Amino acid sequence: MPIQLSAPDVFADRHIGPSDDDVAAMLDALGLDSLDALVDQTVPAAIRTDRPLDLPPALSERALLEDVDARAADNDAWRSFIGMGYHDTITPPVIQRDILENPAWYTQYTPYQAEISQGRLEALLNFQTMVTDLTGLEIANASLLDEGTAAAEAMMMLNRVGRGRNGDTFFIAADCHPQTIAVVKGRAKPIDVNVVVGDPDAFTFTEDVFGALVQYPATDGAVRDYAAFCEAAHAADAHVAVAADLLSLVLLEAPGTWGADVVVGSTQRFGVPMGYGGPHAAYFATRERFQRKVPGRMIGVSKDAEGHMALRMALQTREQHIRRGRATSNICTAQVLLAVMAGMYAVYHGPEGLRTIATRVHERTRLLGTALQRLGHTLRHADFFDTLRIDVGDEMTTAEVRRRAEARAVNLRYYDDGSVGVALDEATDADALNTLIEIFGGTNGRRLRAEDLADALDPGYDGPLARTTPVLAHPIFDAHHSETELARYIHKLASKDLSLVHSMIPLGSCTMKLNPTAALMPISNPAFANVHPFAPADQAQGYHRIIDELSGYLAEITGFDDVSLQPNSGASGEYAGLLVIQAYHRANGDDQRTVCLIPESAHGTNPASATMAGMDVVTVACDDHGNVDLDDLTAKAEKHSDRLAALMVTYPSTHGVFEDHIRDVCAVIHEHGGQVYMDGANMNAQVGVCRPAEIGVDVCHLNLHKTFSIPHGGGGPGVGPICTAAHLSPFLPGHPLADTGGAQAIPPVAAAPYGSALILLISWAYIKMLGAEGLTRATKVAILNANYVAKRLSSRYDIVYTGTRGFVAHEFILDLRHFRQELDISEQDVAKRLMDYGFHAPTMSWPVVGTLMVEPTESESKAELDRFCDALYSIRDEIQAVADGAVAADESVLRQAPHTAEAVTRSEWTAPYSREQAAYPSAFAREHKFWPTVRRVDDAFGDRNLVCSCPPIEAYAADDEETLTAALDA
Structure with a gap:
């Protein structure tokens, strides 16, 4: 045999757990002689693909990382001062290394088992405390997906609050971020909410208005006093949501003190890189009286079986799998890992550190403003925090400013009226200030330098609405300011949580697989991490090559024609897929098609998503074997034939079987004019074995944080792209600030054009390293592992559902x-x-x-x-x-x-x-003991005594219910 000169691809062997001998032994236990024989027993022959995956040859880890470096070089390292909710930030290295890059943090799952999740629960409680403190409101959730969708959730919550008392109109201030306006308007249309965009100073609240959204500071930097606006809203029995820059609230008065009912925003600038749009943890804070209407998850304080304080997810009856179509939101994936980073940023810097950062940002903005005025330019607004809107003076033109900026590799914001926006940030130093001054003419015969102005300006914030309320007063924000202390605190919390570094996490439907280290390494590369989502596309060619390649890979894997990577969670993908179906029906003149059939076995987010999309949910029964009842499906499709919009089906089913009649299911829906939407959460059992498009599906979403190995991060981040057949592709989501989506695009479903673009690199790398053969083998071994465990356990436990041949898919249910x-x-x-x-x-x-x-x-x-x-x-x-x-x-x-x-x-x-x-x-x-840090948690106590921010120190020492309750009440 000749010497092999090419390096062998070993990643598949690293990723797939069982060795060849293990596979043989497990197959033997099942009475089979090959993985293909197992596929014959589990996957119906009628749906198995006859076309192998056509993907590039698998890369080794080293070759992959070399490829990443080449793509990174295609991104231009321009400095962006665009703002619009995205800012450069400085991630403390101790947080980057010990949280973002630490598998003890990024491989955790949603803290449904509180006793082995106390670390991330405490970190999220810190996050909630930070948010409630800075916003001046009583309760906050544990993060949402991004600022735009958080604002949309606020609109939907206020609509529920005002239902029956107010009309259907929601006001949005025209100086909100444009992407936020677009997302909220898109979310409003399916639920028949009328959106009015205008000037808050000229708006009059009438009885048909249930709520309003304003930006604080405005998208162009203006700091406005909305107290009178809130008073007018409340007098009309309406409510006000505020999209607020969290760092500005260190210096500006908290919105809760001047009347806001909801405050939303992004925590991105608290140490989380821009990442071409995400992932970032949005926040959502509101009044205590709305606690049971808050979207997403909240962390609350409770007690364990011995009376000690313990944390848990509060009010879990709001979870979609319980409330289904009555859920307050379809949110399933949050942004926990990023929320942990942002909360830890506040813990590390503390109140004084944050005040120093915010003050420096503002002072440098004032300095720049003074310099620009000396150069003959005019500031549109006298009151600002970190963002200036500049009317260019007579001696220059906007085109000249732009030419000079581009010559210095600087991105600014250019308004349609010729004005220019500049947003400063934590990373803005004297050199950056001087570059900006030069761009606006500081070298045109008058050598003006930032250093020349610094001594002439008074320090601090002296504008309106200066904050008078305390900032981060809880002791947790004053205890870990050295790297030594913070590192110990981070690792202390991590030691309380069971993650994949300890043992397997066998959660059905959640696919807690290896998150390859090589695939995660690119997200720390500054060439990807520091790109602004609204930077010109030609500066992000490395990103776009990866986005295009990943889209092509997913299309090949699923058999569909087109892909949108914009949805930044699985539930967001569900919602986007349904909106695409609706747009298709409307384009055909079938506006009446609003009925969505959903089997009893569907994921709980499915009916919640359908309700959000304005559809009428009709439940389809399952038979005794867990399959969709074809007779019931047919009867209901016939009954609603003229109004049938879609079927949402999960495949393999949530019951853990490949249903033999899935083609018949699709045919019934198509016969009655509907479209078939597949929940692709279980795609881990399909890759390389079958393709949804070949089965008869019209659109599906994929959970990249499940099948394609993005870490769950304790409950997020996630990505939920949708894949569509050609007839639905024209309706893929667009964006007001980027050329993306179909020719008849639905509105954006995320704030950034490509959603959480930074972590798309992980799935791209995962596919590149496994290649066609590795991906297909991974699917077969996933099915093997499930069947092996089911076989072993079946001697002691009952298995609820199996396929027609007695086998299961990639998951199964113990009775x-x-x-x-x-x-x-x-x-x-x-x-x-x-x-x-x-x-x-x-x-x-x-x-x-x-x-x-x-x-x-x-x-x-x-x-x-x-x-x-x-x-x-x-x-x-x-x-x-x-x-x-x-x-x-x-x-x-x-x-x-x-x-x-x-x-x-x-x-x-x-x-x-x-x-x-x-x-x-x-x-x-005995050998690998993992100790739970609390005994069994009392859920009912936590709901009776709802506390969603850090409790007083006395609560930590309480060891009985009476003492703990008194401490929480205090």
């Missing part, structure tokens, strides 16, 4: 319902007990109440799968002990789980089982 009925042992008891074994629980009580849904993913080795199975075997023995009467259910190790180090080491031990059984129930637990 624990009879344990509750017969023994009073619930799925929650099993979930909490798994923590003692060192594992995160599978998805609990969804999609079937009383069950656990398991998805092993292709990244886990056979050894890890066996450890997980062994843990569930052992738990089954513990259940049997209750069944045998050896121990009462309420005294069992299951009901008392999880067990903390404090609980098992205290002097007194009264449990009917040993300390060893409590803490070390397996050899794996």
Whole structure:
């Protein structure tokens, strides 16, 4: 055999957990001789593709990183002073390295299991506290997707609040960011809200107006006093939402003090790079009386079984999978990782540090303004924080300013009326100021330098609405200002959380697979991280090459014709896909088509998204095997034939099977004039094996944070692109500030043209390194791992649904319902007990109440799968002990789980089982013990005593309910 000169591609071997020997052993356990034989048993022959993936050859990790460097070189390193909600910032290295680049943080999942999530819960509580403090409102959520969609959520919440008392009109100030106006108008149309854009000073509230949105400071920098505007709104029984720059609120009076009912915005400039538009954590704060209408998730304070303070997600009945079409929002993915970074930025700098940063930004803006006035230019607004709108003086033209700026690789904002915008930021130094002065004529015979003006200006903020209320008064913001202290605090919190660095996270429908390090490395590259989303496209050619290639790869994988990468979450992709379908029907004159059929087995976000899109949801039954009931589907399609808009179907189904009749399902919908939307959350079982477009689907969204390996980050970020057949492509979402979308584009569904563009690099790199063969093998091994675990566990537990041949897809459901009925042992008891074994629980009580849904993913080795199975075997023995009467259910190790180090080491031990059984129930637990830091959390207490910001210090020391309640009340 000749010597091989080319480096072998080894990434697939790194990503896929089981070795060839492991695969053979697992196949043998299933009675099969090959992965292809497994596919024959699991994936219906009628839908399997006969066309292998046509993708470039797989790259090694080293070759991939070299390719990334080449793409980075295609981005021009211009300095952007465009503003519009996006600013350069300085990410403290300790936060970049210890959070953004730390798998103990970025591989966590949404904190549904609070006992092993106390670290990220505390970090998010810090974030909420920061937001409520700076906005002057009582409660905040744990982040939304971006400022534009947060403003749209505010509009929708105020519409719900005012329903029945006010009309259908929502006012938007014309000096809000243009992308925000576009997103809110797009969100308003499907729910029949009339949007009026105008001057707030000239607007009159009438009885048909339920709310308004203003920008503070305005998009062109003006600082306006909206107190009278809020008074007028409240007098008319309307409410006011404010989109506010969070850094400005360090110096400007909090909107809550002058009448705002909701405050939204972005925390991007708190240490999170621009990333060509995202991901960034938006914030949402409001009055306490609206607490049950707030979109997304809130973190609240509760207590554990021993009376100690513990954190949890509050008011979880707002989650979509419970409320479905009645959900307050369709939000599923938040921006947790970015919220953690922003909150930690505030912890690190503290109130004085933030005040110093904000003051420097403002002072340098004043200095620049003074210089420009000396050069003969006029400032449009006398009162500003960090942004100037400049009317160019007679000695220059706007075209000359632009030419000089471009000669110095500087991006400014150019208004249609000839004025020019300049927004300064934390990274603006003396050299940048001098460059800006030169651009506006500072070298035209009068050598004007920033240093010449600095001594002549008084320090500080002396404009209107100066903040008088305290900033970040809680002690947490004054305790970790050195790198040593912050690093220890970050790692202390991380040690409280179970993530993929500890063990597998077998959450069904969530695909908690390996997040490849090589794929994540590019997001820290300044050439990608520091690009403004509204910079000219020719300065971001590296980005656009990746965007185009990724779009092409996803089209090839799904079989569709076109792709939009704009939706920045799976639920946003659902919503966008439905709007595209609606636009298609309207273009055909079928405005009456508003009925959306949704099977009982669908993801809970599906009915919520359909409701947001203004559709009428009709539920379709499932049969006893978990499949869509074809007879019920046909009957309802016939009943609503003239009004049928779409079917939303998840495939493979949320019940964990490939439904044999999926082509028939699609045919029924098409026969009655509807379109088929596929929820692509389970695409991890399809890549390389079948293509949605070949099945008969018209549009699908993909969860890049699931199938294509973007980290979940504790509950976000995510990306949910939509892929469309050619007849729907003209309606793909557009954007007012970029050339993107179809010829008949729907309005934008995200604030930035390409959504969370920075993390698109991860999925692009993942596909590049696996290639066609690796992607296809990953799918087959994902199905193998699920079936192997299901086979092992089926001897001790019932499996709720299987396919017609007795196999499952890439996930399956364990039935624990009879344990509750017969023994009073619930799925929650099993979930909490798994923590003692060192594992995160599978998805609990969804999609079937009383069950656990398991998805092993292709990244886990056979050894890890066996450890997980062994843990569930052992738990089954513990259940049997209750069944045998050896121990009462309420005294069992299951009901008392999880067990903390404090609980098992205290002097007194009264449990009917040993300390060893409590803490070390397996050899794996003894060797790799992960200690939950709190006992079982009391959800009801947290909802009765809703506290969504950092509690007083006394609460941390409380060890009984009375003391804790008193501390929270205080």
